[in-house]
Amino acid sequence: MANSPLIYPEALKKNSKIGITGPSGGVHERFTERYNLALNHLIDQxxxxVEGSCLKGEFKHVSGPKHKRAEDFMNLWMRDDIDAIIPPWGGELLIEILPLLDFQKMKxxxxxxxxxxxxxSTLLFPLTLLTGxxxxxxxxLLEMIPAQTDDLTKNCLLALTxxxxxxxxxxxxxxxxxxxPSFTNEFEKGFNTIEQTLWKTIDNTPCIIKGRVIGGCFDTLTHLIGTPYGNLDGFKKLxxxxxVIFxxxxxxxxPASIARILWSMKFAGWFEGVNGVVLGRSAAEVVTNENNLNYVEVIIEFFKELNLPLIYDADIGHQQPNLTILNGSLAEFSADEMGKGLLITHLV
Known part of the structure; x- marks a missing residue:
């Protein structure tokens, strides 16, 4: 649709080219079998x-020096025959390459x-904010293997088609x-999905949140607050x-760190004009001492005070599987009183 405020890449199809590079962490030699399994699964589909040059191996959390990682990503991005770029996984220091990427050229x-x-998500967030x-x-990528049985992971590329x-x-x-399971001695195994999924809401009442969606990882996005890479003014105008849904x-x-992150976001104006918030399952250590602050207490108290709708324990994050969320798309999240949830994504 020509009047969309966002820019959608072309739909993936048979023979579309996917570039693989490590803008953060790389693939250590001990994970080669898992990497090859995932790569061949894409080929089978x-x-x-197209493999980048900054991918194999990892030293001190990264796939290579920051200028090499940025250069490799930009080289793939500037190729007209590349349709998608999928890193092997996350890491720790993607933030280092942000000043080295030319977002205007990318746009x-x-x-x-x-x-x-x-x-x-340290890259995805500013990519959408700065280029639309x-x-x-x-x-x-390393989770895209044949043994995955859940629908979200099996169909993780469907939205891109x-x-x-x-x-x-x-x-x-x-x-x-x-x-x-281990990516080394159990490299062929899929997720160990044994815990029941229950999307939750404040007061356990049904909740629907609609808007243009944007977000990512608390642990890394907190460092973009107040920087050009976390400036939401343009996105909110779009x-x-x-x-907006976060x-x-x-x-x-x-829990205390999450409280500080949320207050920092509030002070920076992130929650102004926001329709609601969806939080994934927290992978941090669970607080069992009743005398100590816990994660659920923090998020419910904070969003109640802001009077913002909240869905939490959704399929987002490091307790897999993951929803495929298109940053910038028009989205509708809903959760019912039974813990069932839906994400409807409109590519407009």
Whole structure:
């Protein structure tokens, strides 16, 4: 649709080319079998693969020096024959390459799907904010293997094959994992989904939140607050009357850290004009001492005070599986009193 405020990359199809590079972490030699399994699974689905030069190996959390990682990503982005870029997984220090990326050149070049989560959201967030190009928070490459049985992971690329103007519905998972199999000696195994999925809301009442969606990982996005890479003014203008939905997920931040992050976001004006918030399952250590602050207390107290609708324990983050969320798309999240959830994504 020509009047969309966002820029959608072309739908993936058979023989679409997917670039693989490590803008944050790389693939250590001990994970080679898992990497090859995921790569061949993409090939079996009809995609062509282009491997970048900053990918294999990892030293001190990264796939290579920051200028090399940025250069490799830009080289893939500027190629007209590349349709998507999917890093192997997240990492720790993607933030280092942000000043080395030319977002204006990226905006002027052929748009591409970029997909991942965890530290990859450190790139996805400013990519959509600074260029208006829709990016994808979803399953990492090394999780895209044949043994995955849940619908969200099996169909994680489906939204990327849809034409602009279409819609796609994803249902909440039935079960999720808290600890997965080893990528080395159990490299062929899928997620260990044994815990029942229950999307929750404040006061356990049904909740529907609509708007233009944007978000990512609490642990990394907190460092973009107050920087050019976390400036939401332009995105909120693009969203217009649709309004904004935030989604976030927590890897390892303590409840007190989450409280500080949320207050920092509030002080920076992030929650102004926001329709609601969706939070993934927290992967941080669970607080069992009743005398100590816990994660659920923090988020409910904070969003109640802001009078913002909240859905939490959704399929987002490091307790897989993951929804495929298109940053910038018009989205509708809903959760009922039974813990079932839906995400309807409109590619407009």
């Amino acid at each position: 009809g995609y062509e693969i 002027e070049a052929k748009p591409k799907w970029v997909m991942g989560y965890s530290d990859i 190009i829709v990016s994808v928070h979803g399953t990492n 849809k034409e602009q103007g279409s819609s796609i519905t994803q249902k909440s998972s039935k079960f999720f994992q808290t600890k997965g 969203a217009g009357s649709d309004g 989604y976030f997920e927590n890897v390892e931040s303590s």
